[in-house]
Amino acid sequence: MKAAYIDEHGGPDVLKYGDLPDPVPASDEIVVDIHSASVNGADWKVRSGGANPKTDFPYILGRDFSGIVSAVGDAVDDLKVGDSVFAVCDAGLEGAYAEKIAIKAAIVAKKPDAIAHADAAALALAGLTALISIEDTLHLASGETILIQGGAGGVASIAIELAKHFGAHVITTASAANHDYVRSLGADEVINYATRDFTDIGQICDVAYDTVGGDVGTRSIDVLKPGGRIASIAAGPAGVETTRADVTSLRPNVARDRPHLERLVDLFEAGAIHAPELTHYPLSEAVAAHVISEGRHLRGKLVFDVR
Numbered sequence: 001m002k003a004a005y006i007d008e009h010g011g012p013d014v015l016k017y018g019d020l021p022d023p024v025p026a027s028d029e030i031v032v033d034i035h036s037a038s039v040n041g042a043d044w045k046v047r048s049g050g051a052n053p054k055t056d057f058p059y060i061l062g063r064d065f066s067g068i069v070s071a072v073g074d075a076v077d078d079l080k081v082g083d084s085v086f087a088v089c090d091a092g093l094e095g096a097y098a099e100k101i102a103i104k105a106a107i108v109a110k111k112p113d114a115i116a117h118a119d120a121a122a123l124a125l126a127g128l129t130a131l132i133s134i135e136d137t138l139h140l141a142s143g144e145t146i147l148i149q150g151g152a153g154g155v156a157s158i159a160i161e162l163a164k165h166f167g168a169h170v171i172t173t174a175s176a177a178n179h180d181y182v183r184s185l186g187a188d189e190v191i192n193y194a195t196r197d198f199t200d201i202g203q204i205c206d207v208a209y210d211t212v213g214g215d216v217g218t219r220s221i222d223v224l225k226p227g228g229r230i231a232s233i234a235a236g237p238a239g240v241e242t243t244r245a246d247v248t249s250l251r252p253n254v255a256r257d258r259p260h261l262e263r264l265v266d267l268f269e270a271g272a273i274h275a276p277e278l279t280h281y282p283l284s285e286a287v288a289a290h291v292i293s294e295g296r297h298l299r300g301k302l303v304f305d306v307r
Helices: 041-048 117-137 154-165 176-185 215-223 258-269 283-295
Strands: 002-006 015-019 029-039 064-072 084-088 100-104 108-110 145-148 169-174 189-192 205-210 224-232 248-250 278-282 301-305
Touching (some): 002 283, 084 258, 117 258, 176 189, 278 283
Parallel strands (some): 145 169
């Protein structure tokens, strides 16, 4: 099979494209012929060696994908060859930058025909992260006000839609070029982070959600009311450090499981969420895609058209 992989850690240029052995499913696994895979910030962090350095090379990157089941293990009875599916690799594992992948059947969900492979791949990890953050971790309630940092990004764009679906008032940060985009997702107020300090809105938010990291996360605490909650996916395992006793800092646990993926499907089919805006690359141009992703100014998501 063709794959994009690394033989060592480093910059985007260490990515190679070539032939690697086809995977064989274990008894509880399936093999999926991948049609689309998405690019996540975690991918280039793994590539660089900054997150969980690898010692077993060649190593295939990529955490989420959509495709068609081509083989099933002996113990799998709820999926069959020919099923359209999408999934996120188990925590700490990759392998989606390839024409085929072996993965535990229990964390794979069926993909409806109404969702294109590219959209399903783009929704998988970003949607799972947004859903677990907004619904399961922050427990966002109708009538609350939330500040979502980096609103044009893949996770944040879905978080905006979820927050509106749950009845919240949504404030987000974005560059001027992306104001119309985030408003189309449902943002009620948009702050241009290049020209305005978002903290000048004062302590008016019940909830803050940080997808940017650095001092953006810690300064987001300044907009929270007493009793406010903040969650971050960019602040490391400990979450955002807060010195305010009246603010709760939370770290989403983005578990991989079929029920959450099926919840994403339900929300998509109900029109509550949509796939992020997509930029397409062939898998053979993984180097170029990583350069764009690592620049951290992309709107929506990058996806590889594998087949």
